[in-house]
Every structure is written in structure tokens, then in C-alpha cells.
Amino acid sequence: MTTPEDEDREDAPAMPGRELLDAWTVPEPGADLTDRVLQHMEASLASETVVSMQERRRGGVGLALVGIAMVAAAALVLSLVQLWSAGPGQREAPAVAAPIVVRIPYPVAVPTPVEAVPVAVEPPTVEAPPTVEEPPVEAPPTVERPRKVEATSERPQRSRDLKNPFAFFGSDKHRDPAKSKPREPAGTATLRIRTGASYSPATVYLDGKAIGTTPIVKTKVPAGLHTVEWAWPDGEWAKSTVTLEAGETQVLEGLPSDLKNPYR
């Protein structure tokens, strides 16, 4: 289609005639070009699928870790709430006729003794007077039969101050939340972000925020899960999700995984 207002203008440089343009011939493509195109395409798409599956697997592991951390945090909060809500009278352990205290040789977050059905327990093999303690490095767990609830007095002194749940941790800075300092960040990691060797520079978005154009030699990020996206000026786009440990350095290379359809 010729546009009269442009090509037909008097001062417009003339397009060479068809006979001149046709003098610039093109060599025939190789006879096996179709096969090579299809092989290249299938190999590339297959490798992209592998990469995509690996990324998905990494994402799954990251989600599992986050889930475990959330469950652990919820358990900790619940135990602290229980401690906090217990009245002073209730904090004294009830006098149980024959409580079985299972002592575990490492500190436990939940200070309440574990009660068990006395009849189901074998009598202790060692005749242990209540005042004598087992050496701490015996084979776990050691079972003893304390005479009184004082068996729980082996807990650290700090656990007596149960009005303050932070006292359980025995740290002065945790005794008073008002005085406690903000928690240090979990740690930082380093990302180097670049573009595939055969592609032009791309704008990089880290967790949805533009941070510059490739190559990004070094950027510090908090440890954890991050999303990196590359956007090329012509609409191509790539995305990668990465989980970083504290102190870790990872290099990410963006290859277009998508094309913008200019007609939509």
C-alpha cells in the first residue's frame, strides 16, 4: 500500500524501481533448514521445561520451609501464651503421687512436666534417691521418680518469674519488652543479574520493583525467596524465582521466555 502523502510528495526521495530492487537476490536456504529449525526448537523448549521444573521444585522447597517456620512460630507463641495466662498459684506444680518426669538433656521450650500414666511405666532400673541427680550426659532420656514436685525445681531459676513470658529465655533484654532492641535482620545475600549472551539489556524488577538495567553487578537483598523479572524494550519478558541463604551469592541470567503479542 502506497501512502500518497509520503511517497508521492514532490520532494520525497524516490524508491528504486522493482527491477532494481530485484537485482538484490537472496541465496537459497540450506535444504535441511526445516529439520535444523525444528531440532533447535525442540531442544530449546525441552531444556526450558527442565529449568522450569527445577525452579518449581525450588519454589516448593521454599514454601515447605516457610510452612515449617510458621508452625514452629505458632507453637512457640502458644506456649508463651499458656505461660503468661497461668496464675501464680497454678504455677506451682500440683502434687502428684507419682509423677514421672522425663528429663531431656537439652533445654526445652515448654517447661511443663510431662505427665504419664504411672502404671504403664517400668520402675527405674537405678535406685536413685530423689536428691541425687543423674549425670547430665547419660543416654537419653533418663527417667527418675522424684519425691516431690521439686523435681521441677531443676529448671533454671529464671523460669520462676512466669509473669513475664520473656523471662523464660533468661535474658535481661527480653525481660522487658520495652527495652528490647529490634531483631537483627536474618542476613543478606548478593544477587548478580544479567542478560543472556545474545540479548540486549533488560530492565530488572526485583520483587516487583525496578532496580535498574542489566548487567546488575551486585545487589544486596535479604535472605529468602525473591522474584526477579527481566523486561526487554520490545516486550519480551523473563521471570525467575530464587531462594537465597544469608551470605550466599547467586548469578541470574535472563533469557526471554515469552513474547509480547503485538496484535492483542
Place this chain on the structure above:
Amino acid sequence: MTAGAQREPAAAAPLERHELEGATLLAAQRDERWARRALVQTYQGRVHALVWRLLAGAGRRDQVEDLVQDAFLRVFRALPRFAPEGPARLSTWILSIATRAVIDELRRRRAVVMPVDDDLPGGERPDLHHEQRAVARAIAAAVASLSPEVRAAFVLRAYHDLDYAEIAQTLEVGLGTVKSRLWRARAALQEHLHELHEEIR
């Protein structure tokens, strides 16, 4: 050369306008291997010619074919989202993707385009008349002197019969920019062909 012939080169272009059948296109969008092959066979000639000319006829055969492969890879990645009922012909859509692939390559590695020398450049056949070869060299030299975006506008217009709106969509620029680029391309061609004419005289 008449003025009319100069004004309407694209209309007289002997271009292959065959398009893939709708059912084959749908099968290719479903990743059916036979349909993918049919798509490549239908359009590889046009893509190859486009890539070769955008490299100003100076690309080695392996460079050209690598870019053709890259272009088709991009095509197949995007193919599921091509709308057959949309305004674009499939050929135009594929050519636009191939054009962007070549422009990326030209921006990244300008060394790929080497000056056209007096030896037979890749596209010239020994059986062509001497004067015809000289004209081909002049056109190739003119195209090589243009920026990737300008040469893309020229090649799509002169050799692939795209209209201004299609070129604008392909290059993601406005209509005015397309006209301005074509103006520059025609001026460069006129200059090189004029020099050739002077030499022959």
C-alpha cells in the same frame, strides 16, 4: 525507470503470499509436530530472506541460519497466543518476530555486518549480469549504511509488502516514525545508486 515504477515498488513485488491453513495453524498451536513442520516450511523462505537482507547481505550462511532458528524459536514460544481472528496475518506476525530477533542481534553485535566488498557477496549469483551485480552491491551497501531500525522498515516495505501500519506495529513505533525511516532509507538508496550511475557513465 519511470516515475510510476519508482513510486510503487511494493505493489509490483513478486512476493509469496501463501498463508498456513487455519486447521494447520490450530494444530501447530497445540504443539502437533506435523503442523509445526508445515509452519516452518511455509514461512522459512520469507524469514530467511528477511534475515539475510537485514544483515545487508553480509551475514555468513551460518549466522543467517542461526538467526532463522532463533526467530522460529520465538515464534513457537509465542504461537499459542497468536489470535488467528486478529488483524494481523500470520506471515506479518512471524516477520515481525523475526525482525525483532535480527534487530536484537544487530544491536548486540554490530560486527556481524561487515562492509560489502567487491567479491561476490553471499546473495549474488555468478550468472547474473555484471550491471545487475553492481546494482545489488549498491543496494546492499546502502542498506548496510542504515541503522537496524531503518533498514528493517525498508526491507519490510520493499521486499515483504508490509504497509505502513504493519511496519509501525512490527517496529512498535508510530506511523510518522515509519515514514521518516523510509524517507532516510530511500535517500540512502538514491545516493548509492546515483554514485553507481556516475561510475557506469
